[in-house]
Amino acid sequence: MTAVVETAVELRDADAALDRVVQAGDGFAGVIPAGGEFRIVDLCGNQAADTLFYDALDLGNRYSATDTIREQGAVYLTTGSQLLSHRGDLLVTISADTGGRHDTVGGACSQESNVIRYGSHTRHQHACRETFLRYGAPFGIGARELGHNVNFFMNVPLTPAGALTFADGLSGPGKYVQVRAERDVLVLISNCPQLNNPCNGWNPTPIRLLGWWQA
Amino acid sequence: MSTLVAHEVPGGAAWSVLLRSGRELVLTARQNAVNCSVLLFAAGDVDRLNVPDTLKAQMSACVRAPMVLMSDRGAALACVTGSSLDWHDALCGHSLDRHLERFGRSDYAEHRNEWRRSARAGLLSELRKHGRGEADLHACVNFFSKVAVADDDRGSLHFVAGHAAADDWVSLRAEQDLLVVLSTAPHPMDPDCAPGPVSAQIRPADPVAPDDPSMLFRAESARAIEAARAVFA
Numbered sequence: 001m002t003a004v005v006e007t008a009v010e011l012r013d014a015d016a017a018l019d020r021v022v023q024a025g026d027g028f029a030g031v032i033p034a035g036g037e038f039r040i041v042d043l044c045g046n047q048a049a050d051t052l053f054y055d056a057l058d059l060g061n062r063y064s065a066t067d068t069i070r071e072q073g074a075v076y077l078t079t080g081s082q083l084l085s086h087r088g089d090l091l092v093t094i095s096a097d098t099g100g101r102h103d104t105v106g107g108a109c110s111q112e113s114n115v116i117r118y119g120s121h122t123r124h125q126h127a128c129r130e131t132f133l134r135y136g137a138p139f140g141i142g143a144r145e146l147g148h149n150v151n152f153f154m155n156v157p158l159t160p161a162g163a164l165t166f167a168d169g170l171s172g173p174g175k176y177v178q179v180r181a182e183r184d185v186l187v188l189i190s191n192c193p194q195l196n197n198p199c200n201g202w203n204p205t206p207i208r209l210l211g212w213w214q215a
Numbered sequence: 216m217s218t219l220v221a222h223e224v225p226g227g228a229a230w231s232v233l234l235r236s237g238r239e240l241v242l243t244a245r246q247n248a249v250n251c252s253v254l255l256f257a258a259g260d261v262d263r264l265n266v267p268d269t270l271k272a273q274m275s276a277c278v279r280a281p282m283v284l285m286s287d288r289g290a291a292l293a294c295v296t297g298s299s300l301d302w303h304d305a306l307c308g309h310s311l312d313r314h315l316e317r318f319g320r321s322d323y324a325e326h327r328n329e330w331r332r333s334a335r336a337g338l339l340s341e342l343r344k345h346g347r348g349e350a351d352l353h354a355c356v357n358f359f360s361k362v363a364v365a366d367d368d369r370g371s372l373h374f375v376a377g378h379a380a381a382d383d384w385v386s387l388r389a390e391q392d393l394l395v396v397l398s399t400a401p402h403p404m405d406p407d408c409a410p411g412p413v414s415a416q417i418r419p420a421d422p423v424a425p426d427d428p429s430m431l432f433r434a435e436s437a438r439a440i441e442a443a444r445a446v447f448a
Binding site: 060 | 261265266267268270271272274275276277279285287288289290301302306307308309311313349350351352353354355363364365366368369370371372403404435438439442
């Protein structure tokens with residue numbers, strides 16, 4: 001039985017069960033036990049953390065951007081946002097957010113979408129989809145199991161006229177977003193290596209992952 | 216041009232078709248306020264519609280002509296060659312069984328073929344016939360539906376009632392061989408449960424000319440169409 005960490009308790013780095021730096025362009029996969037608090041720290045600022053969540057006990061029950069957007073009646077994610085699976089189940093809730101706004105519309109970069117957006121010279125650049133597949137493979141997550149992800153720290157405003165834009169992120173060095181696992185959740189992260197747009201300030205940088213739960 | 220296949224999909228039902236490259240699927244609303252949730256797959260392949268890539272590459276919050284519907288692997292699956300509507304929702308996904316609960320109990324035993332079914336149930340039913348399943352569910356396009364995005368801190372969403380009327384239409388040209396799976400269940404945010412029929416018509420498409428509107432729309436759109444031609448080499 002995993003003990004629930006009360007959010008009222010001060011979460012100190014020294015007490016973290018997970019403390020990991022993920023370098024630019026690298027990834028992470030791991031389980032957050034139910035009740036656990038999981039924090040992504042934007043160490044240098046202006047870094048996109050592309051993230052997927054799965055029900056750890058049933059990987060077919062995966063994060064769904066569209067179900068999350070629709071059920072919260074809003075496009076942007078921030079404190080209080082409930083991230084749902086495509087069966088409509090609650091996976092995680094954003095419990096703290098010093099960044100302010102996070103994107104769940106724009107999806108991840110891939111080698112193929114880079115070619116579409118920036119031209120054929122980007123064909124062999126490293127991209128998030130490759131990181132997702134590499135870190136997901138040991139868990140049985142392949143191309144069919146990859147849904148549309150959250151982009152923590154990214155700002156992708158939509159307009160009433162139906163346009164989609166990319167704007168400067170609201171993040172900065174040391175800002176963080178934190179989620180509470182509402183069930184045992186597998187988190188899959190690609191620390192975005194994108195070099196062709198300002199989502200990383202043209203310079204991908206490391207993120208730090210902190211997790212609080214009783215092992 | 217001559218119609219190859221014509222099929223009427225009743226309201227609240229699901230349907231699928233293998234659509235050959237170079238053919239056009241025309242969906243027409245047969246009454247007011249219909250919705251048609253559509254999933255697209257490369258036939259015989261794991262590649263499928265990627266709504267985030269489609270929207271961000273073409274800087275749009277919705278699907279409209281002459282946008283290209285792009286796959287996970289950066290290839291055009293279909294082009295929206297025309298539509299009487301300038302907005303088709305791609306943000307809100309298809310309906311789940313739980314969205315029907317507020318309309319009361321419904322089952323086959325009581326309501327026969329008028330029983331209420333969610334888009335999820337219908338899409339899964341069609342996917343299974345093609346050897347696919349839940350892992351293949353992805354963000355759909357809700358043709359004929361509009362969900363407006365407010366210019367506020369949250370990006371609040373508002374379902375626009377009465378967006379589509381009878382005879383509104385949209386045409387999709389297959390850029391490679393496709394599996395098209397669709398449901399005519401109401402949009403999940405529609406406060407009413409009044410599923411309406413949609414007619415599906417398949418016809419040969421005109422060859423893609425250099426001045427094709429989708430080729431000229433954006434450089435990204437043209438590159439995706441070119442990528443579809445390179446799927447098989």
